[in-house]
Structure formats: structure tokens, C-alpha cells
Amino acid sequence: MSVSREQKNVASALFFLAPNFLGYLAFTAFPVLLSLWLSLTNHSLKPSVNLRFTGLENYLQLIADRYFWFYFYNTVYFMLGIPIGIAGSLGLAVLLSKPLTLGRGRSRILLSAGFALIGIVAGAATWGSGNPDAGLLLFVLGFLGAAGVLAGNVAFRTTFYLPHFTAGVALIILWTQLYNPNFGLINVTLGKLTGAIGWRPELPTWLASTESLLGFLPLPEHFNNGGFGLGAREAIMIMGIWTGIGGNSMLLYLAGISNIPVELYEAADIDGAGNGGKFWSVTWPQLMPTTFFIVIMATIGGLQGGFEQARVMTQGGPAGITTTLSYYIYTLAFEQLNLGYACSVAWVLFIIIFGLTVLNWRYGNRYVSY
Amino acid sequence: MIDPVKSVKHFFGATLVLLVLLSAFMGRLKPGPGTSGKTSLVWVSDNNPQRKPQIDYFNKLYSACRLRLDPGNTGVQKIIVQSCAGVGPDIFDIYNRSQLQTYAEAGVLLDVTEAAKEHGFDVSVTYPQAAETISLEGRQYGFPCNVDVNILFYNKNLFDKYGVPYPPKQPTWEEIVALGKRLTIRTPDSPVAECYGLAYAAPELLLYQAGGHLFSEDGTRCVVDSPAAIRATQLYRDLMHRHRITPSPLEQASMSGQGGWGTGFRDWFGAQKIAMIIIGKWALISFRQYIKAQREAALAGGIGPSVHRGNALPPLQLGACLLPRFPDRPPVCIINSRPAAVNRLGPNRDKAISFLEYLASKEYCQTINTGQDALPGNKSYGTVEAMHNPEFPEEDLFNQLTLESTRFAVAMEISPFIDGETARRMFSNQIQRITTSPRVQVAAALETAAKDVNAQIRKNVAQDARLRTRFAKAQKGARQ
Numbered sequence: 001m002s003v004s005r006e007q008k009n010v011a012s013a014l015f016f017l018a019p020n021f022l023g024y025l026a027f028t029a030f031p032v033l034l035s036l037w038l039s040l041t042n043h044s045l046k047p048s049v050n051l052r053f054t055g056l057e058n059y060l061q062l063i064a065d066r067y068f069w070f071y072f073y074n075t076v077y078f079m080l081g082i083p084i085g086i087a088g089s090l091g092l093a094v095l096l097s098k099p100l101t102l103g104r105g106r107s108r109i110l111l112s113a114g115f116a117l118i119g120i121v122a123g124a125a126t127w128g129s130g131n132p133d134a135g136l137l138l139f140v141l142g143f144l145g146a147a148g149v150l151a152g153n154v155a156f157r158t159t160f161y162l163p164h165f166t167a168g169v170a171l172i173i174l175w176t177q178l179y180n181p182n183f184g185l186i187n188v189t190l191g192k193l194t195g196a197i198g199w200r201p202e203l204p205t206w207l208a209s210t211e212s213l214l215g216f217l218p219l220p221e222h223f224n225n226g227g228f229g230l231g232a233r234e235a236i237m238i239m240g241i242w243t244g245i246g247g248n249s250m251l252l253y254l255a256g257i258s259n260i261p262v263e264l265y266e267a268a269d270i271d272g273a274g275n276g277g278k279f280w281s282v283t284w285p286q287l288m289p290t291t292f293f294i295v296i297m298a299t300i301g302g303l304q305g306g307f308e309q310a311r312v313m314t315q316g317g318p319a320g321i322t323t324t325l326s327y328y329i330y331t332l333a334f335e336q337l338n339l340g341y342a343c344s345v346a347w348v349l350f351i352i353i354f355g356l357t358v359l360n361w362r363y364g365n366r367y368v369s370y
Numbered sequence: 371m372i373d374p375v376k377s378v379k380h381f382f383g384a385t386l387v388l389l390v391l392l393s394a395f396m397g398r399l400k401p402g403p404g405t406s407g408k409t410s411l412v413w414v415s416d417n418n419p420q421r422k423p424q425i426d427y428f429n430k431l432y433s434a435c436r437l438r439l440d441p442g443n444t445g446v447q448k449i450i451v452q453s454c455a456g457v458g459p460d461i462f463d464i465y466n467r468s469q470l471q472t473y474a475e476a477g478v479l480l481d482v483t484e485a486a487k488e489h490g491f492d493v494s495v496t497y498p499q500a501a502e503t504i505s506l507e508g509r510q511y512g513f514p515c516n517v518d519v520n521i522l523f524y525n526k527n528l529f530d531k532y533g534v535p536y537p538p539k540q541p542t543w544e545e546i547v548a549l550g551k552r553l554t555i556r557t558p559d560s561p562v563a564e565c566y567g568l569a570y571a572a573p574e575l576l577l578y579q580a581g582g583h584l585f586s587e588d589g590t591r592c593v594v595d596s597p598a599a600i601r602a603t604q605l606y607r608d609l610m611h612r613h614r615i616t617p618s619p620l621e622q623a624s625m626s627g628q629g630g631w632g633t634g635f636r637d638w639f640g641a642q643k644i645a646m647i648i649i650g651k652w653a654l655i656s657f658r659q660y661i662k663a664q665r666e667a668a669l670a671g672g673i674g675p676s677v678h679r680g681n682a683l684p685p686l687q688l689g690a691c692l693l694p695r696f697p698d699r700p701p702v703c704i705i706n707s708r709p710a711a712v713n714r715l716g717p718n719r720d721k722a723i724s725f726l727e728y729l730a731s732k733e734y735c736q737t738i739n740t741g742q743d744a745l746p747g748n749k750s751y752g753t754v755e756a757m758h759n760p761e762f763p764e765e766d767l768f769n770q771l772t773l774e775s776t777r778f779a780v781a782m783e784i785s786p787f788i789d790g791e792t793a794r795r796m797f798s799n800q801i802q803r804i805t806t807s808p809r810v811q812v813a814a815a816l817e818t819a820a821k822d823v824n825a826q827i828r829k830n831v832a833q834d835a836r837l838r839t840r841f842a843k844a845q846k847g848a849r850q
Contacts, residue, residue, distance in 0.1 A: 009375065012379055016382050016386075019386075042833050042834075044833075044834075045450060045454065045475075045476045045477075046475040046476060046477065046834075047476075047477035048475065048477075048834065048836050049833070049834050049836075050835070061829070180623060180624055181561075181620055181623055181624050182561040182562065182624035183624055205620050205623070206623075207623065208619050208620050208622075208623045208806060209806060210802075210803065210806055210807055221818065222818065222822070224799065224803055226803075226806065226807045227807070227809070316795075317798075317799070317802050318619070318802040318803075318806050319799045319800070319802045319803040319806070320799045331792075331795075334446075334447035334450070334451070335446070335447070335472070335789065335791050335792060335795075336789050336791075336792050337450070337472070337475065337476055337789070338833075
């Protein structure tokens with residue numbers, strides 16, 4: 001029996017796809033299904049606990065688990081920063097999509113050198129006057145300006161994207177220093193700014209505080225609500241917004257903006273639309289599919305997030321207020337060795353993510369008109 | 371003409387063949403058992419400079435083995451997961467009783483009770499109070515690399531400078547608070563004190579000193595809401611917020627940015643910014659370095675880090691006494707050890723047991739004594755004479771106080787019904803609330819901690835039939 005060319009091609013394709021597919025089966029599909037099965041058992045890493053099918057017991061227990069709800073609240077609280085991050089990414093993408101040309105030929109080089117020189121002189125002078133942090137900042141700004149003049153928007157796009165490909169742990173250590181209540185750059189700057197207008201408020205203690213912006217809510221006692229203020233939750237949220245603004249969302253928006261037909265802006269010009277009018281009538285509606293995608297991805301990421309920060313920055317504290325569901329799953333599985341229960345939390349998290357994504361598709365889609 | 375489909379196929383095919391060949395090549399490069407015929411043993415421990423002579427001695431004494439250090443895989447989770455996957459270390463260090471319990475429950479600890487008797491490293495070889503740190507329910511699971519109890523070190527320079535008398539050999543908390551207040555030097559322009567009176571009284575230490583407990587005797591209930599526990603925790607908070615002699619969490623966070631707090635209170639004591647510190651004699655490893663550096667700086671005409679109110683202090687001069695106690699309570703301190711244990715799932719269990727035997731040997735214990743790395747696990751070598759170092763005769767006092775403290779030391783309690791780390795997290799969550807928020811009532815927070823731990827105990831018991839039987843038995847015993 002002769003084998004047709006098409007059959008041969010299919011066989012070759014399957015042959016080359018096989019390693020990837022087998023890998024997917026072994027390292028993704030199988031563990032996912034296994035975790036579903038484990039969530040219906042009392043599986044523990046403790047040899048003394050005999051494996052037993054418990055049905056929905058873990059799930060019922062989870063509903064009554066007050067820690068689960070506390071950590072779910074923490075997770076959702078961190079997600080309140082997502083809209084700010086998305087708005088920031090959009091704003092940044094709009095700014096960075098504009099062509100930036102300052103001078104030509106020799107004048108451009110001179111302008112760039114001027115920026116660098118100002119950065120060096122101002123930075124060194126400030127550093128020398130006993131303010132090394134501000135000196136370094138001026139130095140960096142000078143060089144950023146110089147790079148911007150020479151390379152245009154590329155320099156700024158790269159700069160804003162930098163946090164996204166910097167190691168997470170390094171960023172966390174950096175931010176921990178920034179949040180130092182008395183000597184961190186944030187409180188020092190806030191102190192100077194408020195002091196300049198003669199106001200001396202009590203500055204936030206950031207990672208050492210259980211206060212939060214929703215601290216006025218009458219939450220259950222075990223939510224360890226420290227009252228109204230800026231605390232560890234806000235500290236982590238601000239860090240997340242800073243990382244998120246220049247991240248993948250910005251790139252997606254940049255790609256989206258570059259795909260908007262120029263004719264639409266020309267038509268808006270003819271109609272006499274200003275910058276604001278063009279943004280609301282052309283850019284924003286055209287970017288709806290991108291925004292929709294970003295919202296879905298950010299929601300998924302937000303519900304899964306917070307592990308690195310909790311593990312490295314705060315160990316889930318103070319008083320558990322920065323413990324997210326992902327960190328809770330980790331402690332259940334690898335500290336309490338209770339894999340069955342950890343799997344059930346993971347599956348509930350999946351159901352929440354899936355449900356929210358379906359809701360997004362169902363109701364968010366109606367705003368996407370392109 | 372080149373067929374593009376065929377070219378792509380050939381390209382992928384060639385890549386596949388290349389990857390297979392590379393995998394085979396890398397497989398051959400993987401280190402095997404070696405040609406020397408020696409059994410390779412991996413010890414997961416911290417990368418202390420003392421490890422090298424300790425490992426060299428072992429390799430010399432046990433020529434059939436080749437021990438090497440793996441400092442990159444410390445951590446309970448890593449060891450359990452690696453061991454369950456069959457790639458765990460042969461020997462690993464355990465840093466507290468909670469970890470011992472977690473490892474035992476995970477089934478990665480080899481029960482060495484019989485082997486210990488046979489090879490001479492059973493629990494009778496170490497200090498009686500340290501026996502609990504290497505065994506659970508009468509079964510031995512390791513042998514201490516070292517044993518530690520805290521004493522109170524103080525900086526004589528600071529006491530002299532501020533005209534404060536040295537503490538007595540066995541001070542009370544009232545006396546220490548009074549001294550600490552005189553030694554805590556605050557300036558209006560700095561949020562951090564120039565000098566703190568004391569660091570660091572752990573809440574668990576105060577709890578035991580006040581006569582409190584973490585668990586009831588049968589382990590079925592958490593009792594951190596007892597009056598004794600409330601008294602201890604109130605003192606813990608008062609030391610920070612009322613007497614203000616120990617750094618509050620906020621001050622600790624501030625100090626970490628000044629290059630030092632992150633590495634602990636020890637460094638600040640070494641820099642002469644803390645007058646008294648509760649710590650084990652293992653800290654002398656660092657104190658010796660500070661003293662040396664400060665002496666060199668003084669000789670070179672520099673002032674080093676030890677500046678107080680604009681004046682340079684002489685190099686660190688150490689004094690020590692026993693831990694403070696509550697006036698109406700007997701003295702108590704916590705004993706801890708760092709036992710090494712053998713991986714039950716490892717391939718070289720028999721050879722790894724030799725390492726535990728080595729930990730009880732004179733050669734190993736001598737490295738601990740020379741390096742001042744706490745007390746040696748074998749009490750026969752933990753004597754003032756054996757620990758005497760002619761180079762540092764002043765340290766005899768610290769050795770003597772440490773040995774004396776072992777007599778009234780207690781091991782941290784654990785309950786068979788809850789994982790120690792989980793209980794500790796629930797307790798510290800409430801301690802953090804107490805120290806970060808002045809509105810939180812000590813009694814209410816401790817009640818929450820006890821409630822949380824007890825709820826978890828009930829949950830664990832409900833899940834595990836073996837625990838259920840044991841729990842019922844314990845409760846029945848308690849009623850009788």
C-alpha cells in the first residue's frame with residue numbers, strides 16, 4: 001500500500017510535535033488532573049496519613065476556613081491596583097507612540113552631550129552637598145535625556161520596560177530599602193516635600209504597618225485590620241503598579257496604537273477634533289480589544305500573584321496581611337504538608353479565575369466594537 | 371530546485387539528532403560514584419568557615435567516605451521535596467524542634483535510636499535538656515552539631531561611659547529594665563536611638579520565664595492565652611513601647627536601611643550601639659572579629675564604627691551574666707541544638723550514620739570548642755577545661771555561664787497534633803499585631819492565637835485517624 005505525500009507530511013508533523021506534546025501531557029495535563037484528584041483526597045506528605053478519598057470534604061472545609069477568606073481578601077485588595085496600572089500603561093504608550101525628534105545631525109549630538117553634562121555636574125554637586133540619592137537620580141536623568149535625544153523613543157521604551165525584565169527578587173530588595181520608614185527614599189522625599197510647606201504629618205511606616213486604605217471597614221477581627229492609613233498592602237500594591245505600568249501592557253498598547261489606521265486621525269482632524277477628542281473618539285475605541293485582553297490577563301495574573309513579594313519581602317506579614325492565596329497554597333503544601341487541601345484551594349482559585357474570565361468575556365466583550 | 375518542506379524536515383531532524391547526542395554526552399559528564407571506591411556523602415548545612423576543618427577531619431577519620439558540603443539546599447521544603455523525589459542529601463541540619471517534627475512527619479528522618487546506642491552517640495551522650503531536640507516520642511533522629519543556650523552579654527565600655535553599674539550575675543527583669551533605661555540614648559533629631567539598652571528578648575523566652583506554655587501538657591490544646599503568657603507578652607511589648615529599651619519593629623525596619631539591622635542585632639552590638647544582648651556564645655565568632663577590627667582601627671589612629679556622642683569608644687569589652695528572670699519565678703532559658711539527621715530515603719544511610727558518630731567524637735567537638743560555635747554536642751567535651759582557649763582566656767566566663775544555663779534550660783514545646791511552623795506562624799501573627807498596633811489588647815490577641823491554633827488542631831485531628839485515636843487517648847488521660 002503506497003503512502004500518500006499528505007500522509008507522510010502528517011506523520012512527520014506528528015513525529016516532530018510528539019516531544020512537545022508528550023512534555024505537555026507529562027508536565028502539564030497529568031499534574032493538573034492529578035491535582036484535581038488529590039483535592040478530593042486527604043493526601044499528605046506525612047507517611048502516617050493514609051491516602052483516603054474524601055470527596056468534597058476539603059471544599060466544604062475551605063468554605064469555613066476563615067484564613068482562606070482573609071487571604072482571598074488580601075489577594076483581591078492587591079488587585080485594586082490593576083486599573084491604575086492599566087491606565088498608566090495606556091498613558092505611557094500614548095506618550096511613547098509620538099515621534100520624538102530633537103535636532104538633527106551635529107545639533108542632536110551637541111544637545112545630547114549637553115544633557116549628559118548637566119546630569120554629571122548637577123548630580124555631582126548634589127551628591128557633594130550630602131544628598132547622594134538625589135545626586136544619583138539627577139545623574140541618571142541626565143543620561144536618560146541624552147539617550148532620548150540620540151535614540152528617540154527607543155531609549156524611553158527600553159527604560160520603562162527595564163523593570164519587567166529585571167529579576168523580581170532584586171526589585172523586591174530595592175523596594176524594601178525604598179520603604180524604610182525613616183531612611184528610605186520615599187519617606188525622606190515625602191518628609192522634605194511636606195516640610196517645605198510647614199506640614200509635619202506622621203509618615204507611613206509601609207512594610208511594618210497593618211494599616212490600609214480600607215482599614216476603616218468593619219472587617220472580622222482575624223483580618224488583622226490595623227486601621228486607616230498606608231501600610232504593607234499599599235506598599236506592595238504601589239510596587240506592583242510601578243512594575244506593571246512599563247511592562248507587557250505598555251508593549252501591547254504600543255502595538256495596538258501602531259495598528260490604528262492613520263486615516264481615522266486624518267478624518268478626526270478634518271472634523272476639527274483636538275487631542276482629547278481624537279483620543280476618546282479614535283484611540284480609545286480602537287484599543288478596546290487590546291484593553292479587553294489586558295484586563296483579562298491582569299485579572300488572571302492578579303489572582304495568581306503576590307507569591308514572590310510575600311515570600312521575599314514580608315513572609316506574608318505583618319500579621320498575615322500580605323499573604324495571598326498563592327502563598328497560602330505554598331504554606332499548606334510545603335509547610336503543613338497537606339497536599340490534598342492545598343490542591344483544593346488551588347482548584348477554587350482556578351474556578352474563581354475561570355468564572356471571572358467568563359464574566360469578562362460575557363459582559364466585557366460588549367464594549368469591544370472593533 | 372530545493373523542496374522547502376523537505377529542507378525544514380531535514381533541519382528539524384538534524385536538530386533532534388543533535389539534541390539526542392548532546393543529551394548522551396551530558397549524561398556521561400554527570401559525576402558518578404567515582405573511581406576511588408569511596409562513598410560520596412552530601413551534607414546540607416550552612417557555609418560556616420568551620421565546616422572545612424570539620425569535613426576534612428571526617429574524610430580523614432572515615433577514609434571509605436568522601437563528605438562534601440551543599441550549602442545551597444538548606445530549607446525544610448527543599449529537603450523534603452528533594453528527598454521524596456529521591457535526590458535529597460544524605461545528611462542535613464535541623465535548626466529547631468518544629469523542623470524536627472516536620473521532617474519526622476514527612477518521613478524523611480532515619481530513626482537512629484538503635485544505631486546510636488551501638489555507635490556511642492545516643493541521647494545520654496548529650497546534655498539531658500538537649501535530648502528533646504534530637505528525639506521525638508522516645509525515638510532518636512540525629513545528633514547535635516552544637517548545642518546552644520543564650521546568656522546576657524553586655525558592653526562594659528557603654529556601662530563605664532554612662533556610669534551604670536554592671537548587672538549582677540543573676541539579674542531580674544526589673545533590674546535589667548532599670549539599667550536599660552539608663553543606657554538607651556535617644557536624640558531628638560533621630561528616629562533611631564544612638565544606643566539601645568537591650569536586644570533581644572524573644573516572646574517565647576519570656577513566656578517560659580513567666581511560667582507559661584505554648585501547649586497543654588498533653589499537647590491537645592494551645593494555652594498561649596494563660597495569665598502567665600499575658601504577663602510575658604505584656605513585658606515584651608513594654609520593653610519596646612513603654613520602657614523603650616529594645617528597638618520596636620518600626621525602629622528595626624529603620625535600622626536595616628542603615629546597613630546592619632538586616633544582618634541582626636549582633637552586628638549592632640558589635641558596633642557598640644546596643645548595651646546588652648541576649649544571645650548564645652556562638653556570637654563570639656563575630657565578636658572576636660569586631661574586637662580585632664576595632665583594635666586595628668584604634669592602632670591605626672582611626673575610630674572605627676564605635677563612636678558615641680562624638681567620642682570614640684575603646685574596642686569592645688565584653689561582660690556577661692545569666693539571663694534575667696521574673697523576680698517571683700525561677701530562672702529559665704531555652705535550649706536549642708542544631709542536630710544533623712540522616713535522610714531515610716537516601717542511598718547511603720549506613721555510611722551517613724558514621725557522620726553522626728563523628729559528631730560525638732573528640733575531634734569534631736574540638737573544632738566546635740576552638741571555633742566557639744556554641745557547645746559541643748557531646749557533653750564530655752563541653753567542660754570549662756575543654757573549652758578553654760589560651761588565646762582568649764576572658765572567654766572562660768562565657769563558657770561557664772553557658773554551661774550553668776543548660777541546667778535550667780527547657781526545649782521549645784511542640785504538639786503532636788499541629789505542625790510547629792504553623793503554630794508558630796499563628797502565634798507570631800498576633801505578636802506582630804501587638805507590637806505594631808497600640809490599639810490591640812494583649813489578652814485579646816493571645817486569645818485569638820490560641821483559638822487559631824486550637825482550630826487547626828481540631829482540623830488536623832479530624833483528618834488523621836491515627837491522630838484522632840491519640841487525641842482521644844490524651845484527653846482521656848488528662849481527665850483521669
